[in-house]
Amino acid sequence: MGAAVSSSPARPGGLWLAFSKNRLSWVGLALLAIIIIVAIFAPLIAPYDPLEQNIVARLEPPSAEFLLGTDSYGRDVLSRLIYGTRISLTVGFIAILIAMTIGSMIGILAGYVGGVFDQIVMGLLDVMLSFPTLLLGLMIAAMLGASLENLIIAIAITEIAPFARIARAPTISLKQRDFVEAGRALGFGPVRIMGVHILPNMISDVVVMSSLWMASAIRTEASLSFIGLGVPPPTPTWGSMIREGFENILDAWWLAVFPSLAILLTVLALNLLGDALRDAIDPKLRAE
Amino acid sequence: MQQNQETALDIRGLRTEFKVGGRWYPAVRDLSLDVAENETLAIVGESGSGKSVTALSILRLLPQAGARIGAGEVLFEGRDLTKLSEREMSSVRGNSIAMIFQEPMTSLNPTMTVGEQIAEAITIHRGASQADAMAEALRLLKEVKIPSADSRLHDYPHQFSGGMRQRVMIAMALACRPKVLLADEPTTALDVTIQAQVLMQLDELKEAYGMSVVFITHNLGVVAQIADRVAVMYAGEVVELATVDALFANPAHPYTVALLRTMPRADRATESLEPIPGSVPPVTAMPEGCAYASRCPLKQPSCEDKRPELLPFDGPGHQVRCPVRLEQTRG
Numbered sequence: 270m271g272a273a274v275s276s277s278p279a280r281p282g283g284l285w286l287a288f289s290k291n292r293l294s295w296v297g298l299a300l301l302a303i304i305i306i307v308a309i310f311a312p313l314i315a316p317y318d319p320l321e322q323n324i325v326a327r328l329e330p331p332s333a334e335f336l337l338g339t340d341s342y343g344r345d346v347l348s349r350l351i352y353g354t355r356i357s358l359t360v361g362f363i364a365i366l367i368a369m370t371i372g373s374m375i376g377i378l379a380g381y382v383g384g385v386f387d388q389i390v391m392g393l394l395d396v397m398l399s400f401p402t403l404l405l406g407l408m409i410a411a412m413l414g415a416s417l418e419n420l421i422i423a424i425a426i427t428e429i430a431p432f433a434r435i436a437r438a439p440t441i442s443l444k445q446r447d448f449v450e451a452g453r454a455l456g457f458g459p460v461r462i463m464g465v466h467i468l469p470n471m472i473s474d475v476v477v478m479s480s481l482w483m484a485s486a487i488r489t490e491a492s493l494s495f496i497g498l499g500v501p502p503p504t505p506t507w508g509s510m511i512r513e514g515f516e517n518i519l520d521a522w523w524l525a526v527f528p529s530l531a532i533l534l535t536v537l538a539l540n541l542l543g544d545a546l547r548d549a550i551d552p553k554l555r556a557e
Numbered sequence: 558m559q560q561n562q563e564t565a566l567d568i569r570g571l572r573t574e575f576k577v578g579g580r581w582y583p584a585v586r587d588l589s590l591d592v593a594e595n596e597t598l599a600i601v602g603e604s605g606s607g608k609s610v611t612a613l614s615i616l617r618l619l620p621q622a623g624a625r626i627g628a629g630e631v632l633f634e635g636r637d638l639t640k641l642s643e644r645e646m647s648s649v650r651g652n653s654i655a656m657i658f659q660e661p662m663t664s665l666n667p668t669m670t671v672g673e674q675i676a677e678a679i680t681i682h683r684g685a686s687q688a689d690a691m692a693e694a695l696r697l698l699k700e701v702k703i704p705s706a707d708s709r710l711h712d713y714p715h716q717f718s719g720g721m722r723q724r725v726m727i728a729m730a731l732a733c734r735p736k737v738l739l740a741d742e743p744t745t746a747l748d749v750t751i752q753a754q755v756l757m758q759l760d761e762l763k764e765a766y767g768m769s770v771v772f773i774t775h776n777l778g779v780v781a782q783i784a785d786r787v788a789v790m791y792a793g794e795v796v797e798l799a800t801v802d803a804l805f806a807n808p809a810h811p812y813t814v815a816l817l818r819t820m821p822r823a824d825r826a827t828e829s830l831e832p833i834p835g836s837v838p839p840v841t842a843m844p845e846g847c848a849y850a851s852r853c854p855l856k857q858p859s860c861e862d863k864r865p866e867l868l869p870f871d872g873p874g875h876q877v878r879c880p881v882r883l884e885q886t887r888g
Contacts (some may be wrong), residue, residue: 381767
């Protein structure tokens with residue numbers, strides 16, 4: 270992290286150059302673009318209403334009429350998958366945005382104030398980190414009850430600790446830099462120094478990591494939906510689709526396989542993108 | 558000449574301590590200095606003599622843990638800066654007392670344009686609007702002679718050279734028209750020609766703004782060029798205080814004499830440069846008597862018994878902390 274900070278964050282051109290040279294980053298970017306387009310234009314792309322039940326066409330295998338088959342209520346799997354993209358991306362994006370904001374604030378504050386305060390805050394976050402993400406999300410979701418908002422809150426809370434850690438490390442090295450000292454000599458208060466002089470110099474580290482953590486948030490969302498703590502039915506989500514498919518896995522393989530593939534591709538896209546961004550801001554990797 | 562003028566900043570009996578292994582040791586001891594209005598006071602000394610610590614103590618910018626002002630007062634505009642709250646102190650820093658640092662390459666925020674950085678202090682201390690502050694920033698950039706200031710205003714620090722960045726730092730320090738400017742080795746990181754330009758400019762700006770300047774340096778050549786009065790520091794105390802002419806013509810303290818011999822001069826052969834043997838005693842092992850005794854050619858047995866006091870020497874305002882030299886001139 271220290272190396273990333275000492276590189277020059279003021280040169281986005283160099284970052285883009287390093288990023289665009291990496292071929293896998295283009296694969297990630299293209300995949301993600303497709304997924305986002307699907308989510309935005311879901312009503313135009315989906316061949317059927319995702320909630321429309323059709324008793325006659327129950328558990329139909331993939332065919333020309335139903336490209337990815339139908340589920341036990343006769344709903345079109347492809348249409349549900351397309352609408353599910355919206356939930357997954359929304360939950361992942363908003364949860365990460367919340368976690369990034371709160372986590373960065375905690376991390377900068379702990380790193381800047383230092384001392385006993387830092388130790389207490391980081392100790393508490395270590396306790397949070399010691400729980401597996403899914404278990405922590407499960408506890409919070411069970412406490413709050415199943416709804417879209419609560420799912421987002423639960424996932425956001427589980428991701429705060431890693432963001433605080435990512436924000437704290439560069440803050441500690443930045444607060445000793447000459448321009449922060451110069452800022453204090455100009456009479457700037459701690460809030461201004463943290464917000465105007467430290468945050469912009471480390472935000473790229475945090476943003477880059479956010480795409481990796483968004484993949485994790487989407488996985489958590491699917492897992493919580495799978496065990497029934499996610500968005501309540503009949504709203505289509507990938508996790509709940511897998512669970513329904515899981516019950517019929519021997520008779521209707523398509524129910525579980527396609528949503529699983531959708532999760533796999535989304536997580537893969539975000540990971541490729543995150544890795545490429547992380548490599549691009551690391552000056553040591555950039556030189557190679 | 559300066560004696561008749563009003564005192565801008567008055568440091569009395571300052572003692573700044575650092576914590577080493579659980580005990581407090583003074584890095585600056587009994588330091589009393591005053592700077593008159595429109596005066597340039599140079600503080601000279603080698604590394605570890607406490608000159609930067611003095612400047613940081615004035616603005617209370619010492620690290621919060623492991624450093625403290627143990628005693629003394631810093632009088633400025635009728636107030637003792639050591640007694641102010643942190644909030645009151647913030648309204649003094651960068652406003653009526655500003656500071657320039659040694660490293661122009663790293664003292665600017667890489668994510669803000671230089672214009673924004675100069676304007677920042679103006680919006681905070683003067684409550685100016687962003688547009689007014691930017692206009693003032695442009696005026697300051699022109700004042701410190703940045704070529705094509707209009708377009709440079711929106712450039713980032715990495716687009717500037719070292720000398721240009723130091724000028725930007727000076728513009729930032731001048732932004733709120735401070736009464737006192739603390740310059741901590743502002744030209745050390747610059748090459749010699751740029752150094753001369755920046756020094757000349759600082760001198761012009763001092764006149765234009767009517768500031769007092771405390772100029773910290775280890776370079777006696779710079780002192781000769783810019784200072785009115787000089788305080789020579791050794792091991793955390795002032796060992797000699799004199800006008801710049803008196804110091805160069807008639808140095809009193811053996812350390813000052815030795816320091817002058819280490820300075821290359823155009824009218825002497827370079828072979829005559831003499832290093833000072835030994836080193837400054839560490840703060841944790843300050844001797845009872847004179848701190849310079851172990852390196853001093855004039856050392857008498859009595860030097861190691863009692864700490865010498867800063868006493869008047871032969872010229873007006875000339876003071877020295879060396880009983881042996883005082884004895885010699887009187888006898």
